[in-house]
Amino acid sequence: MSTDHFSDFAPNKTPFKPLIASRDGLNFTYESLHDRVPHILTDIINGYYTAIQDYDGPNKELAAAEGKQITSQLSKLKHEMVTDKPLSPLEDDGLGDTQAWNDWLQRFFPGGTWYSTPFLTWETYMYRRIAAIFRTSKHWNTFDFFFAKKEATFKASKAAVAKLCKRVDELTNECLADIKNTTKLHVTFIELLQASLWGNQTDLSMFPDLDSARIEEMQARISSGENNAKIVANDGEKIWEIVSTLQGGRVDIVLDNSGFELLQDVLLAHWLVKVGYAKNVVFHPKRVPWYVSDVTNEDFHWLVDSMRNPHFVDGADVSSDDKKALQAMGEQWSKYLADGVWSLQDELYWTGPYGYRYLPTEGKAVWEDLTKSDIVMFKGDLNYRKLIYDLEWPHATPFVAAIGPIADAPNAPAIVALRTSKCDTVVGVANEKSTSLAATEPDWMVSGKYGMIQLSPGRWQKH
Incomplete structure (x- = not known):
């Protein structure tokens, strides 16, 4: 079967075998x-x-x-x-x-x-x-x-959270002070995009026993850029080409995990609004508790309220400057929510049975609204699996082909997938790369160590 495009298949009649728990214990x-x-x-x-x-x-x-x-x-x-x-x-x-x-x-x-x-x-x-x-x-x-575990995991890394907010505050101010410096804007966007990707490693459904030391270690790797050599498919530069043309656009983020990953997503949204690329950011959380650490409306508001709370960092080794930056951001985010610059839309489709290729038919209202966006970012492993569907895809299958109808639907937005791989389904990875990884790290698709930044340009293909 050709892998040029997969525009139409049913959930029980797929072009490649779905992932099924055979009893041989080998998958x-x-x-x-x-x-x-x-x-x-x-x-x-x-x-x-x-x-x-x-x-x-x-x-x-x-x-x-x-x-x-x-x-x-x-x-x-x-x-x-x-x-x-x-x-x-x-x-x-x-x-x-x-x-x-x-x-x-x-x-x-x-x-x-x-x-x-x-x-x-x-x-x-x-x-x-x-x-x-x-x-x-x-x-x-x-x-x-799931809330107690989500809350405890995030609170275990308060010092790192404060330092991260201070760093993004400084980066944002540097960009605003030299707003015509496209190189600075470019480099900062790529850094924040990659940080949003790697935040997906803090997934409590995959790593339920994360302790504070391991979280701190993850955060250090993200901040240092050490992980970026493990991005096995990277359309970051193509995404920047779209972002850099926006002037007060709309960006949607279909959220995955709460806590540290959500913080990285919110920091990216903060920067996009502050420097003027986005006028509105729409976040899509889950309406019910989901996959252990997925974001609900309550989780989102809890994060913002925590940032604003001067006692949130009590007991942690946090400098006064870091604490001020943290609180200032929390106050800014609260205002964004109150003013409608940021909004939350917890559509039922995200916890429904259908994959995202069926949005134009089974989620018409959701899809119609998403087409008003310039860029829709899908975060994490589950959203990735629902984008491409959970199949034994040939690894080199183009991402655009795998997501089918939503890639070339009329007025389709740019669709971005930011995913650390925790399931053995993947597309858009060159055969040479996947073969090499399989030889040295047989579990590379499920370990969460490797990431993908993938793009379907949608209507931007015409620009």
Whole structure:
């Protein structure tokens, strides 16, 4: 089959094999279903048990009784997973997408079990079902079962956060002082773009036991640029060619992880607005807790409020200048949100069953709004997988070909993928490169050590 373009295929009739957890134990999909994801479910159950014990709100006894019921439902879900039961229909939790989910499962994977359905299907289904379990309760329907871990992970690196904000503040001021210096603007954009990419390494669904020392180490590598030699597909310069032509444009960022990655995304947005390339930035978080550390609306506001809080860095080795820069940025971001310069749109499509190639047909309203943007950045591994679909793609398949309909749809925006690879599906990587990496690091596609910055120029192709 030609790899020039893939404009039309169904979720159950794909041009290449989907990633499925075969029982031979030799692939990452199997390891995820057999070990990694059940471990995540166990963590949710254990963490939720602690939350039940600590609950001190109204109707404590009723909340505790309901908590036991939820724990039982979570345990049942885990049992279904490890014993390879069929994916059962979702219970209607009022979110608004239950029927779409159930219709999709029945249409494309009727009777499908955990080990027989594609990785992208069962993993996404699991997080949606967890959300439904909590949302159908009375006392726990707004409980973010991942928040404590997200908060603790971010707070563990307060000093590094403050230093990073101070550095970006200085870079921004240098650019503003010499705004016609296109070389300075160019270099700064590439640095911030790459920092946004590498922030994706702090993914709690892949690395649930990140401690403060490891986070500090990751942050140091990002700041030093040490990681950049591991960008295996890099369209950064082509992206700059588009950004550099913008004058008060619109940039959208489909978010991935909260905490340090979100901070890197927000800092990039801060710079784009300050130097005038963007007039508006639209952030797209998840409406429900998702993939452990994915950003919700509440996570976004928590980050901004934390930056503004003068006591956020208490107990950390933070200079007064770093602290001032941190607070000033927090105040600026709060104003951006209040004034509509920045906005949050948590469309249900991001937690729905369809990949992003189906946006023009299954997410018409979302897609119509995205076409008003100049550049749409998709952050992280899951968004990348939903862009290209979870298949055994030939690695050299062009990114533009893999994303199909949204690449050449009328008035398509530029689409950018910033992803550190944590799943064995990839496109846009030269055969020589992937062969060389496979020979020296067989797990290069799943380790999170290698990154991709990829572009579909959309309507900008005509410029």
